[in-house]
Amino acid sequence: MNLFNTSLKAAVLGCCAFLFGLQSWGQYDLTIEQSTPAAAPGMTYRFYVEANDASDKISAVFGNDESPLVISCPDGIFNSPMNASWNASGVNPAFFAFFADLQDDSYATIGLEGPAGPGAEDPSLVQDATLNPTVSGFFTTPGSTELNVNTLTGGSWYVLNTAANALPTDGRWLVAQITSTSAPSGVLNYQVFPLGEGANQVQKSMEFVDGEVVVPCDGELDECGVCNGPGIPEGACDCDGTMPACGYDCDGV
Numbered sequence: 001m002n003l004f005n006t007s008l009k010a011a012v013l014g015c016c017a018f019l020f021g022l023q024s025w026g027q028y029d030l031t032i033e034q035s036t037p038a039a040a041p042g043m044t045y046r047f048y049v050e051a052n053d054a055s056d057k058i059s060a061v062f063g064n065d066e067s068p069l070v071i072s073c074p075d076g077i078f079n080s081p082m083n084a085s086w087n088a089s090g091v092n093p094a095f096f097a098f099f100a101d102l103q104d105d106s107y108a109t110i111g112l113e114g115p116a117g118p119g120a121e122d123p124s125l126v127q128d129a130t131l132n133p134t135v136s137g138f139f140t141t142p143g144s145t146e147l148n149v150n151t152l153t154g155g156s157w158y159v160l161n162t163a164a165n166a167l168p169t170d171g172r173w174l175v176a177q178i179t180s181t182s183a184p185s186g187v188l189n190y191q192v193f194p195l196g197e198g199a200n201q202v203q204k205s206m207e208f209v210d211g212e213v214v215v216p217c218d219g220e221l222d223e224c225g226v227c228n229g230p231g232i233p234e235g236a237c238d239c240d241g242t243m244p245a246c247g248y249d250c251d252g253v
Contacts (some may be wrong), residue, residue, distance in 0.1 A: 008111075011178045017209060026246045027202070028056075028190075029049075029050050030048070030050075030213050031047075031049075031210060032046065032211055032212065038096070038100045038105075039077075040078040040080075040101045040169065041181050042180050043211070044104055045178045046176075046177050047177070048172045048173065048174055049172060049190055050171065051192075054171075055196050057166040058110060058166055058173045058175075059155060059161065059166070059190050060110075060157065060159075060189065061157055061176070061188060061189065062149075063149030063154050063156070063189055063215055067187075070148050070185075071142075071146070071147045072146045072184065072185050072186050073145055073146070073183075073184050074182045075180055076143035076144060076145050076180065077138075077178055078105065078106055078142070079105060079106050079141060080101055082095060085107070085142075086108055086138075086140055087107050087122055088105075088107045088113055088115070088177075090104055091107065091113065091114045092114060092227045096233070105177070106176075108135065108176050109141055109174055109175060109176060109177070110157060110159045110175060113177070119163070119164035120165040120188045121164075122157060125158075127149070127153075128149075128153035128155055130153075134253045135155045136157070155235060175190065183212075184210075185209045187206065187208075189205045190204060211240075237248070
């Protein structure tokens, strides 16, 4: 998988070697929690990656031409002018009493909901400058409606595996916060090192629609699009169970 060009690869050498990784449903899943914002309109959506072990480490959230990263909010997202950064480094609790909506800011992150403390690191960012918007632009421009990281160079926010926030907090990692009057839809891709071992890295792509994670089908989709479903009910003409008119079949004959 070619996520970055040569110059961008150098920026993350040793921490984010994006090779083809093992994907396995049921581990390192994405969850989304909704809450009422402190001051901004709409809802706040927090995106978490669930860890399997306390020693697991998350490496990065990424997108490229093979695995696009997409976040779409038709009504636009809330970006507080008090946080000039794309990450949570400017979301300082000391200012919440004066700027209540600062805590509602939309941002990308790796395990942090504010400035990095001792041992932790604010996430770094590599991105294709031709993206419109860029990752940084999406998370700093008020009213941004869609992020689509889908180029060969791609983009990623990441931390080194030596950072304290590479480890999970309460069994999970916060990777993004979105506040909007419209529910977000899209796809997030991320890389995790099980038990902290980079050689066993796992990459996952998780889809979400209207603020809810789409659970992948572990079997076969029936003709109605239901995972392991029974298909069209016996005698019915469609997936809604519509029966043929009396004396006719489903083709009207």
